[in-house]
Amino acid sequence: MTFANEILAWYERNKRDLPWRTTTNPYNIWLSEIMLQQTRVSQGLPYYQKFVENFPAVEDLAEASEEKVLKLWQGLGYYSRARNLHATAKMVAYEYDGQFPDTYKELLALKGVGDYTASAIASICFGRPEPVVDGNVYRVLSRYFGVDIPINSTEGVKYFKQLAREVMHLERIRDYNQGIMEFGAMQCVPQSPNCQVCPLSSSCKALKEGTVGSLPVKLKKTKVKTLYFNYLVPISKGGLTILEQRTDNGIWRNLWQFPLLESKKELELKELKVQLEASEHFSKALNVSRFDPMSIIHKLSHRHIHTVFWIIELNDISNGGIPFEKVEQYPVPVLIDEFLKRLKNSYFWPLNDSRL
DNA sequence: AAATCGGGGAG
DNA sequence: CTCCCAGATTT
Numbered sequence: 001m002t003f004a005n006e007i008l009a010w011y012e013r014n015k016r017d018l019p020w021r022t023t024t025n026p027y028n029i030w031l032s033e034i035m036l037q038q039t040r041v042s043q044g045l046p047y048y049q050k051f052v053e054n055f056p057a058v059e060d061l062a063e064a065s066e067e068k069v070l071k072l073w074q075g076l077g078y079y080s081r082a083r084n085l086h087a088t089a090k091m092v093a094y095e096y097d098g099q100f101p102d103t104y105k106e107l108l109a110l111k112g113v114g115d116y117t118a119s120a121i122a123s124i125c126f127g128r129p130e131p132v133v134d135g136n137v138y139r140v141l142s143r144y145f146g147v148d149i150p151i152n153s154t155e156g157v158k159y160f161k162q163l164a165r166e167v168m169h170l171e172r173i174r175d176y177n178q179g180i181m182e183f184g185a186m187q188c189v190p191q192s193p194n195c196q197v198c199p200l201s202s203s204c205k206a207l208k209e210g211t212v213g214s215l216p217v218k219l220k221k222t223k224v225k226t227l228y229f230n231y232l233v234p235i236s237k238g239g240l241t242i243l244e245q246r247t248d249n250g251i252w253r254n255l256w257q258f259p260l261l262e263s264k265k266e267l268e269l270k271e272l273k274v275q276l277e278a279s280e281h282f283s284k285a286l287n288v289s290r291f292d293p294m295s296i297i298h299k300l301s302h303r304h305i306h307t308v309f310w311i312i313e314l315n316d317i318s319n320g321g322i323p324f325e326k327v328e329q330y331p332v333p334v335l336i337d338e339f340l341k342r343l344k345n346s347y348f349w350p351l352n353d354s355r356l
Numbered sequence: 357a358a359a360t361c362g363g364g365g366a367g
Numbered sequence: 368c369t370c371c372c373a374g375a376t377t378t
Contacts, residue, residue, distance in 0.1 A: 036373040043364060043372085077362025080376075114375045134373045154357070181373050190371065191367065221370085222359060249377085251361065300362050301371090334363065 003144065004169035004176055006199050011179030014186060016041075019048060021178070026100035026125045027058045033117045034085050038078065041185070047076050058100075061086065062093035070254060070331035079253060084112030102126040115161075123173045131164035132177045133157075136184025141167075142216035143188060146205030151216045222302055229307040230261040230272065231339070232282060233291070236314045239351045240321035242281065243330055251303065256330040258309075266295060266306060276312070287313040292342070298335045309339050311348065324351055 001009070015021065018041065020032035031051055035044040050072050055061040061069070066086055073082035088110045092100055100121070101107055107118035119130035131137075138151040141163055149156040169176035187198055195201050195212065206212045234242045243256045261267075261275065269290060276282040291309040298305040327340065343349060 033373065038361090038372055038374055039363085040365075040372050075363075077364085078374085080361065081374090084375085112375070116374060120373070132373075135371070136373065178373085185373080218371095219358095249360095253361090298363095302360065303362090 003167050003200070003203075007179045007183055008169060008172055008176055010183055010187065010199050011175055015179070015182055016186075018045070019052075024125045024174070026102075026121060028052065029121055029125050030088075030100060030113075030117070031085075033120050034081055034112055035076065037081060037117070039076065044076070047073070055089075058089050058098060059093045061089035066254065067331065071329070074255075074331045074337065075334055079255060081112055083254060087111045088113070100125070102128075104128065104130050120177065123177045127174055129168065129170045129173050131161065131168045132181065133161050133164050134181055134184075136181045136188075137164060138216050139190065140180055140184045140188045143206035143212055144200055144204050146209060146211065146215070148211075148215065148217045150219045152219050224302055224304055226304045226306065228263045228266055229305050230263060230267055231257065231307065231309045231336070232259040232261060232276075232312050233309055233339075233343075234259070234281065234312045234314055234317060234321075235324070235348065235351055236317045236321060238316060238321075239324050240317045241324045241327065242317060242320055243322060243327060251300075252333045254331075256332050257336050266308065272310060281317070282312050282314070285312050285314055287311075289313075291339070291346075296335070296339075305335065307335060 020028055023029070032044070032048055035047055035051075051061070054068075054072060055064060064086070066083070069086045070079065070082050073079060073085075076082075091110065092098060101110075102122070102125070104118050104122045107113055107121050108115070110118075113121070116132055116134050119132045122128040122130045123132065138160055141147065141160055142151065145163065147159065147163070149159050151157070151160060187193065193212065195204070195207050198204070198207075201207055204212075206215050234240070242259055244259055245254060245256050246252050247254070259281065261272075267275075269288065273288055276285055276288065282288075289311050291311050296307040296309075298307055332340075
């Protein structure tokens with residue numbers, strides 16, 4: 001039996017029951033593929049359900065506000081995916097008459113759709129013979145064929161795409177592509193795969209050569225930078241606070257947060273107070289206090305953000321204030337969302353306390 | 357070619 | 368702690 005036929009046979013016996021596997025509707029497939037970029041099925045699944053409920057068709061997503069799209073996306077990460085998702089929904093709804101294009105090349109032109117996603121939609125929705133190469137496929141192919149070219153090198157990307165094209169199943173591309181990814185996710189897993197029960201074990205080159213544990217080869221990871229964030233959380237006697245939108249390029253773009261003061265190292269209360277004297281909003285602060293005894297270390301793949309939330313009690317907020325109860329309507333980073341949960345369990349809550 | 361962009365789960 | 372997930376885009 002050929003490689004492709006083994007994959008297909010394994011897939012028929014082992015595939016998970018997932019909502020996007022019961023349709024070939026391009027809107028649903030596209031939505032699931034964008035959400036699953038660099039994201040495990042278990043993490044993306046509840047978001048997929050939420051989006052399908054709120055936006056049954058591409059027109060519904062196109063008509064929604066970016067605020068609502070980001071709020072529903074909150075917690076899934078890589079927020080440029082949500083912004084590109086919204087832009088592409090508008091493009092398809094208003095420029096393409098609600099119809100997704102059906103070729104790899106045209107799909108590739110959509111925002112947020114790269115080589116992998118264009119191939120996935122073209123094959124799964126339209127049966128086109130385009131090989132998908134995601135993290136799972138890199139692992140399966142590198143092991144089965146014993147390829148040690150780094151998968152994130154220019155040469156590797158090209159080599160594995162070509163190899164994937166050579167071994168794919170042309171007639172059953174829809175199931176084959178999903179099958180090889182599922183095989184990587186369930187059987188040929190990154191750590192300690194159970195090769196004893198693998199249907200490809202007799203012809204797997206890495207297993208024969210004892211290199212399963214060292215494949216695929218990947219070039220060095222980028223090193224983590226440490227940042228120091230001081231979030232200034234205004235609380236006025238009228239129950240108002242201040243939220244600002246992150247508008248510059250970079251992390252959490254277009255999400256909302258409390259006024260932020262970045263520093264080179266952790267600030268002491270005294271140092272912070274000096275800075276607040278010169279600020280527009282906070283020079284008349286009644287009281288300033290650190291919220292958490294220990295600073296929060298929010299860990300991202302490329303950033304460690306040491307964070308202190310400072311409660312700034314004020315008589316009033318002259319302009320730009322919003323009722324604290326409305327904060328939860330805004331899309332915010334997980335870091336902020338978790339603080340809000342702690343705040344609601346603290347003695348600051350509820351805010352209209354005689355203490356203030 | 358390298359850096360950037362999030363968050364979470366497995367081991 | 369490390370690794371990596373149905374990657375895309377910018378620098």
